[in-house]
Amino acid sequence: MEFLKDFWLFLRERKKFWLLPMVLVLLLLGLLLVYGGGSAAAPFVYTLF
Amino acid sequence: MKILGISAFYHDSAAAVVVGGVIVAAAQEERFSRVKHDPSFPVQAIRYCLEEAGLALDELDAVVFYDKPLLKFERLLETYYGFAPRGLASFVTSISVWIKEKLFLKKMIRDELEKVGEYNRKKMRLIFPEHHLSHAASAFYPSSFTDAAILTIDGVGEWATASICHGQGKDITVLKELHFPHSVGLLYSAVTYFLGFKVNSGEYKVMGLAPYGSRDSAQVKDFVRKIKNVLVDIKQDGSIALDQKYFTYATGLRMVPDRRWAKLFGFSRRQAEAEITQQHCDLAAAIQEVTEEIVLKMVHEAKRLTGSDNLCMAGGVALNCVANGKIQEQKIFSNYFVQPAAGDAGGALGAALAAQYIYFEKERTIDTAQADAMQGAALGPEASDRSIEYMAKRYAAVFSKFSSFDELTNLVARHLSDGKVVGWQQGRMEFGPRALGNRSILADPRNPEMQRKLNLSIKYRESFRPFAPSVLAEDVAEYFDFTGASPYMMFVHSLKKSRCFPTDDSGQAFDIKAKLQQQRSDLPAITHVDGTARIQTVHKESNEKFWLLLQAFKQKTGCSVLVNTSFNVRGEPLVCSAEDAYRCLMRTEMDFLVIGNYIFDKGQQPLWKEAMEWKNEYVLD
Numbered sequence: 001m002e003f004l005k006d007f008w009l010f011l012r013e014r015k016k017f018w019l020l021p022m023v024l025v026l027l028l029l030g031l032l033l034v035y036g037g038g039s040a041a042a043p044f045v046y047t048l049f
Numbered sequence: 050m051k052i053l054g055i056s057a058f059y060h061d062s063a064a065a066v067v068v069g070g071v072i073v074a075a076a077q078e079e080r081f082s083r084v085k086h087d088p089s090f091p092v093q094a095i096r097y098c099l100e101e102a103g104l105a106l107d108e109l110d111a112v113v114f115y116d117k118p119l120l121k122f123e124r125l126l127e128t129y130y131g132f133a134p135r136g137l138a139s140f141v142t143s144i145s146v147w148i149k150e151k152l153f154l155k156k157m158i159r160d161e162l163e164k165v166g167e168y169n170r171k172k173m174r175l176i177f178p179e180h181h182l183s184h185a186a187s188a189f190y191p192s193s194f195t196d197a198a199i200l201t202i203d204g205v206g207e208w209a210t211a212s213i214c215h216g217q218g219k220d221i222t223v224l225k226e227l228h229f230p231h232s233v234g235l236l237y238s239a240v241t242y243f244l245g246f247k248v249n250s251g252e253y254k255v256m257g258l259a260p261y262g263s264r265d266s267a268q269v270k271d272f273v274r275k276i277k278n279v280l281v282d283i284k285q286d287g288s289i290a291l292d293q294k295y296f297t298y299a300t301g302l303r304m305v306p307d308r309r310w311a312k313l314f315g316f317s318r319r320q321a322e323a324e325i326t327q328q329h330c331d332l333a334a335a336i337q338e339v340t341e342e343i344v345l346k347m348v349h350e351a352k353r354l355t356g357s358d359n360l361c362m363a364g365g366v367a368l369n370c371v372a373n374g375k376i377q378e379q380k381i382f383s384n385y386f387v388q389p390a391a392g393d394a395g396g397a398l399g400a401a402l403a404a405q406y407i408y409f410e411k412e413r414t415i416d417t418a419q420a421d422a423m424q425g426a427a428l429g430p431e432a433s434d435r436s437i438e439y440m441a442k443r444y445a446a447v448f449s450k451f452s453s454f455d456e457l458t459n460l461v462a463r464h465l466s467d468g469k470v471v472g473w474q475q476g477r478m479e480f481g482p483r484a485l486g487n488r489s490i491l492a493d494p495r496n497p498e499m500q501r502k503l504n505l506s507i508k509y510r511e512s513f514r515p516f517a518p519s520v521l522a523e524d525v526a527e528y529f530d531f532t533g534a535s536p537y538m539m540f541v542h543s544l545k546k547s548r549c550f551p552t553d554d555s556g557q558a559f560d561i562k563a564k565l566q567q568q569r570s571d572l573p574a575i576t577h578v579d580g581t582a583r584i585q586t587v588h589k590e591s592n593e594k595f596w597l598l599l600q601a602f603k604q605k606t607g608c609s610v611l612v613n614t615s616f617n618v619r620g621e622p623l624v625c626s627a628e629d630a631y632r633c634l635m636r637t638e639m640d641f642l643v644i645g646n647y648i649f650d651k652g653q654q655p656l657w658k659e660a661m662e663w664k665n666e667y668v669l670d
Binding site: 027 | 119130145152155156
C-alpha cells in the first residue's frame with residue numbers, strides 16, 4: 001500500500017499519468033510470474049505469451 | 050541531527066553517519082565483505098558506522114538513500130518505450146528485478162536494517178535525495194567554501210548524467226543538467242568495454258593506458274576525429290549528444306554494438322587479458338583527450354553560470370585525476386575541492402549531508418582550522434592493539450612492538466631505503482578508492498626495478514599500471530610542477546623537467562615493456578610514461594604518522610617521496626582489519642608489515658599454508 005501511495009504522489013508530481021497503465025500491467029504480470037509459477041494460475045500465464 | 054546515509058544495489062555500497070553536521074564515520078561495504086565493488090546492502094558498514102558514532106538505529110533522525118528509485122524507474126520505462134521494440138531481452142531482465150525488489154525499496158531498506166539491529170519500523174524516517182544532488186552535497190558540504198560552483202559527472206543517476214550546481218552557505222541550487230542517454234561517463238565506459246576492461250571499475254586502467262598512446266600521432270588524431278564526428282556531438286557549454294546508433298547501453302546488455310565499433314575504429318573489441326597493442330593505447334589516448342575537452346567546457350560553463358572562485362567536483366568522472374590536473378592547470382577557478390570518494394560510495398555521505406542541510410535546513414558552520422571536513426578521508430575502522438595481538442596469536446605470527454613511534458619510523462625508513470616493500474596500516478581506514486597512507490603499500494621511488502616488482506610480485510596486476518607518489522607537502526614543488534595541496538591524490542601533474550631524463554620513444558616498435566623499462570626521471574617508480582604522476586601531498590595536520598615516516602625517509606635518503614599504492618592485491622578490496630593485512634603480507638612478496646606500533650618481518654613468519662588457490666578468490670577487476 002505504501003508503494004501505491006508513493007507511486008501516485010510521484011505520478012502527480014511528475015505529471016506522468018501515462019505511465020500508470022504500463023506500471024499496473026507490469027505489476028500484475030510480475031505478481032503472476034512470481035506467485036503464479038507452478039500453481040493453478042500457470043496455464044493462464046502461459047496463454048498470455 | 051543524527052543521520053545515516055546509504056548507497057547500495059548498484060555498485061560500491063557504502064554507509065556514512067553524520068552527527069550535527071560532523072562526519073563521524075564512513076566506509077564501503079566491500080572492505081568488510083571482501084567483495085570488490087560490493088553492491089549489496091551495506092549491513093556491515095552500517096553496523097560499523099553506528100558503533101563508531103555510539104548510536105542505535107532508533108536514535109537516528111533519518112536514514113537517507115542516495116537516489117530516487119521511482120525517478121530511475123521512470124527513466125527505465127521511458128527509455129524502453131522510446132527505443133521499442135529494441136531492447137526486449139534487456140527489458141525482461143531488468144524489469145523483473147525492479148518488480149520483485151527495487152520498486153519496493155522502502156520495504157527492502159527497512160527489512161535490511163533489521164539485520165543491523167532492532168528498531169521501530171514505523172518511526173524510522175526514510176529520505177531519498179536525487180543521485181546528483183547526493184554527489185553535489187558530498188563535494189560542497191565537506192569543502193571549506195561558503196560559495197562554490199559544483200560540477201558532478203558520472204555514468205547516470207536517475208535522469209541526470211552531469212549537473213552544474215551553485216552552492217551558497219547551506220543551499221545547493223541546480224542550474225543545469227545533462228540527461229540520459231547522453232553521458233560523458235557512459236562514453237568513457239563504452240570505450241573501457243571496447244578495450245576489454247570491466248565497466249564501472251576498469252575506467253582507471255584506460256586512464257593509465259592513455260599516455261602509452263601518442264597524442265601527436267596520426268592514429269590518435271584519427272580516433273579523436275572519429276569519436277567527435279561520429280560518436281559524440283560536443284556543444285560549447287560542455288553538453289553532449291551521443292549518436293545512439295553506436296551505443297547499446299540504453300536497451301542492451303552490452304555497452305556498444307561490437308561490429309559497428311570494429312568497423313569504425315578498424316579493430317575488434319579486445320578480449321579481457323588479451324595482449325595490449327598500440328591501437329588500444331591510441332584509442333585510450335583519444336577518449337582521454339575528448340573527455341578532457343568535454344569536462345573543461347563544463348568547467349567553463351560552471352564558471353560562467355556561478356561566477357564563483359571555487360569549484361567542487363564529484364561523480365565517477367571526477368576520479369579522472371588526469372582531467373582534474375588539466376582543469377587545475379587552466380586556472381579557471383582559484384580553488385578546487387574534489388570529493389575523495391567521488392564515486393557512488395561518496396553518495397552515501399552526500400545523501401546524509403543533503404538531509405542535514407537541505408531537508409532539515411540546519412545551519413552550516415565551517416571549521417576554518419581544517420582544509421576540509423573530510424578528516425583526511427580517515428573515516429573507517431582502526432585496528433586496536435588488542436585486535437593486532439589477537440590476530441598475531443591466531444596465526445602464531447612473529448612481531449616486534451615499538452614503544453617509540455620515532456624508532457619505528459626510523460627502522461621502516463631504513464628498510465624502504467634498502468629496497469624493501471612495506472605494508473603500512475595506521476589509524477582509521479580511508480573512505481574512497483585511494484590509499485592515503487593509512488592502508489598503503491610503500492616503497493622507494495628511486496629504485497628503477499620497483500614498478501615492475503610491485504606490479505608483478507606484490508599486486509599481481511598489469512605491468513603498464515603506474516604508481517602514485519606521496520610527498521611531504523612542504524617539498525612538493527621540489528619534485529613536481531605543482532605548488533598546491535593534493536591530500537586526496539585527485540590531481541595528476543608533471544614532474545619537474547629538471548628531474549626528467551631525455552627519452553626517445555619515437556620510431557620504436559611498440560613494446561610496453563620497453564617503454565616501462567626506460568628510466569624517465571630520478572624517481573622512476575612513480576613517473577608515468579608521459580612524465581606525470583598522481584600526487585598526494587602529505588600534511589602533518591591531517592596525517593601525522595605518515596608525515597613522520599616521510600620525514601624519517603627524507604632524513605635517511607634526502608628524498609621526500611615514497612611510492613604509495615593501495616594495500617591489496619589485484620581484485621581485492623583495500624585491507625581493512627589487521628588480519629586482512631597479515632594475509633596480504635603472507636600471500637605476496639612484501640617484506641614487512643607495520644600495523645600501529647607493531648612490525649612483522651616476512652622472513653620470520655611461520656610457513657603460510659593455504660589450501661585453496663587464493664588468487665582465484667578475487668576476480669579480475
